Amino acid sequence: MNVEITGRHVVITPAIRSYVLKRLRKFAKIFGDDISFHVIIDVQKERQTAEILLKTKLLDLTGKGRTDDMYNSILVAIEKIERQALKHKGKIIEGKRQRAKSKSVAVKSGIAQVSPVTLAARKNNGILEEEAQRKPMEVEEAVLELNHSDYPFIVFRNADSGAVNVLYRRKDGSIGLIRP
Structure with a gap:
């Protein structure tokens, strides 16, 4: 897990750094350790903004929080990214369930002799091809x-x-x- 924290018009204190690191640890459970974060903390008059960019091999997520308190801004940004991450993970799990369900229905009905090699879906130029023996x-x-x-x-x-x-x-x- 790689975390880069940038402060604009503010000095990043060890307390802010440890708070951010503590809150970002939960993403390692979702995506594994191969993730990187770029946290941008900005202070302008009464506005305190925290923007968090999460990058993985599969996707990039962005969350932005703007409140009167820096810690609340960080928390709002992290909650936004967490919602996006869980939504993405849910789509992946649902896709796997649908593929497994379609394979099991074909096998149970005896219509298709399914193996990982014979049942494939490919997308070529926007055309979805499905092969089944x-x-x-x-x-x-x-x-x-x-x-x-x-x-x-x-x-x-x-x-x-x-x-x-x-x-x-x-x-x-x-x-x-x-x-x-």
């Missing part, structure tokens, strides 16, 4: 799969003909089938 299925099986999924269509290999077919939901609620 699918077993051949009958049209009736594909209809059941479409009814159980949230997707508007399903692409499958027809077990009878061996051709790739597309089953889709129409706007009127019925189901359409595209055969080559």
Whole structure:
């Protein structure tokens, strides 16, 4: 954890430095030790401002606090960064849960033979590509799969003909089938 404290129009006392270091230790639990902080403390007349910049490999966060008391300004800035950090961490955890859930649903239903190599999502020029190894299925099986999924269509290999077919939901609620 690297902390740089800059004072503008104020001398950084050991008390302020230890207060800042004590409050910033909790971020090491969230992000690990590979983080750096730049704390800017500014005093102008009756305004006391603390701005904290947190940098990690994945993201940069900024929090600014402005009150009459320097310690309260530091606390407000740290609380803002903490909210941002927890929000970011929640998004990461939720994304992992969604990916795990989609893999387990595919495996339980027997639709896809999923392995880390075959199920991948890539973004190329704004286009999201998903690959999944699918077993051949009958049209009736594909209809059941479409009814159980949230997707508007399903692409499958027809077990009878061996051709790739597309089953889709129409706007009127019925189901359409595209055969080559």
